Amino acid sequence: MEGPELPGLLVNEVGGILGILEAHLPFLKKHFHLITMKEFLESKERFSAKVKAIYVWWHKPVIDRELLDSLPDLKVIANSGVGMDHLDLKLISGYGVRMANAPHAVCSSTADIGMALLLTAARRLIEGCQIAVSPDTKHFSSNWLGEDVTGATLGIIGMGSIGYKIAQRAKAFEMKILYHNRNRRKEDEERLVGACYCPKIEDLLQESDFVMVVVSLTPQTYRLIGKKELELMKPTATLINISRGPVIDQDMLVEALQSGIIKGAVMDVTYPEPLPRDHPLLKLKNVIITPHLGARTTKTAFMITEEAVANILAALNGLPMPNEVLPG
Numbered sequence: 001m002e003g004p005e006l007p008g009l010l011v012n013e014v015g016g017i018l019g020i021l022e023a024h025l026p027f028l029k030k031h032f033h034l035i036t037m038k039e040f041l042e043s044k045e046r047f048s049a050k051v052k053a054i055y056v057w058w059h060k061p062v063i064d065r066e067l068l069d070s071l072p073d074l075k076v077i078a079n080s081g082v083g084m085d086h087l088d089l090k091l092i093s094g095y096g097v098r099m100a101n102a103p104h105a106v107c108s109s110t111a112d113i114g115m116a117l118l119l120t121a122a123r124r125l126i127e128g129c130q131i132a133v134s135p136d137t138k139h140f141s142s143n144w145l146g147e148d149v150t151g152a153t154l155g156i157i158g159m160g161s162i163g164y165k166i167a168q169r170a171k172a173f174e175m176k177i178l179y180h181n182r183n184r185r186k187e188d189e190e191r192l193v194g195a196c197y198c199p200k201i202e203d204l205l206q207e208s209d210f211v212m213v214v215v216s217l218t219p220q221t222y223r224l225i226g227k228k229e230l231e232l233m234k235p236t237a238t239l240i241n242i243s244r245g246p247v248i249d250q251d252m253l254v255e256a257l258q259s260g261i262i263k264g265a266v267m268d269v270t271y272p273e274p275l276p277r278d279h280p281l282l283k284l285k286n287v288i289i290t291p292h293l294g295a296r297t298t299k300t301a302f303m304i305t306e307e308a309v310a311n312i313l314a315a316l317n318g319l320p321m322p323n324e325v326l327p328g
Contacts (some may be wrong), residue, residue, distance in 0.1 A: 006221035007316055008050035010040060011072075020057045023298075024305045028055075031309055037061045037315035047185070049073050052096060054313045055305075059086045068095045076315035078308035080161075081106055081295060081324075085217040089327035099325045103161060104304035106295040113294050114242045115173075117266040118210055121238050122147045126279035126288055150174045155208030157201065157224070158215035158243065159185055166212060167193040170281045180204045205232040210240060217244035218328075225249065230242075231254040238264045242294055247269030256289060268294055300306040305319070 003200055009032035013019035015224045019036075020028070028034060040047045050071055056063065063077060068091070070152045077092060079101045092099055120126060131137055131144070154170045159181040167177050168327040170193075177195040179185075184197045198204040205211060211233060215221045223237070226249040233239065239262055241248050250271065256262050258317070264286040273292055295304065307323065313319045 005032065007052040008033050008035050008047065009312070010037065010054045010061065012049045012057060018058060018060045019248075020055065021301060024302060027107065027305065030177050031313060034147065044070055048186060052076075052316055053078065054104050054310070055308055056087070057081060057304070063087055063092060065091065068092065068097070069079050076312050076321075078098065078102075078311045079309060080177075080304045083216055084096065084325055089325065093327040098315045098321060100308070100315070101325050102304045102307035104312075105300055107161045107165050107302040107309045109297045110162045110242060110294040111169060113211055113268060114162075114166045114214065115169045115239065115291075117240055117242070117268060117288065117290065119149060119239075121208070121240070121264055121266045121288055122152075123150050127129045143287055150175070150207040151209055153178060153180070153210045155198070155204040156195075157181075157204065157211065159195070159211045160214065160216075162242075163212075163214040164189070164193070166214065167195050178204045178208060192292050201229070202232055204208070205229055206234070208237060210238050211245055212240040213243050215243050215247060217246055217280055223247070223249045225253075227252040227255075230261055233262050235260060236263050238266060240266045242268045245269045250281065254284070254285045257281075264288075266290075 011020050011027065011034055013033070013036050025147060030311065032053070035047050035051060038049070042283060049072060051071050052073055052075050054061065054074065059082045061067070067182070068074065074095070074097050076098045079087065081085045082101050082103045084099070087099065089099060129325065131140070148204070150173055156166055156177065156179040159167070161180040166225050167179065176278065177193060178198050179195050180198045180201045184194070190197065213225060215224065224247050230252055253265060257265060260307055265328040266288045268290045269292055270289060283290065311321045311323055
């Protein structure tokens, strides 16, 4: 005898470039009847009333008015990550649909990538690897030098969960830590990581050897780092962005890197992603760009899905969602 029908969960696709991971299927299928966008579009009459939830994996499927109009029984949308800037929260809320993100799953792995990128830039690991494997290399130059991380000043812009975890890691490297945030952390939290609060972002920029941007993309943080902010940085400083591409004015960044206003930049995020192949940032030797690796580990990916499922099940059962996101 068959049990009750599982609620329909709409996903972009399974596998492929923009699909949920095949390894997550057994877990998801315990709780939901999965419906791909292709299946839905081919038979809207069959699936429209069955879809109760959507799992947005790496910004797909796109949530627009047309899709929302076609899902009369949609209750919740769960996002695979922290940032919700790709979703129109007010539009979704207007349909009576609840929303959730996955802030806890991504914290550690994103903090790890932030420190990995800082170390990569400081010790010139990309260039070093190229020299080591080049068929033209006959010796290693003794005057080929990087920068010390121990004792250097790290300025963290955005001291939320991820920013704080970066501070914990930076403390282990004996770095001096400055931070700028909308709200100051508690004194005991600052003391645990040895962080000093900068009420003005300008002070942080002027004093830091490495500036790491760890903020959500909002109207207030759009192009937070522009010409003025870049000119305040040390000419020996490196800018590291692990938040969202539009937080930095990329045109001004290109100018700053070309003219030596700052030493270098490391970017796990850009706009768009990926950059056009003729973009000037791709031609600069003092830039490291990675393909939005922040939360991309096997363990973190599954934790994201676990967090999404917990939020969806809570919403479908009329319970408080652990990570509900309300329209601003």
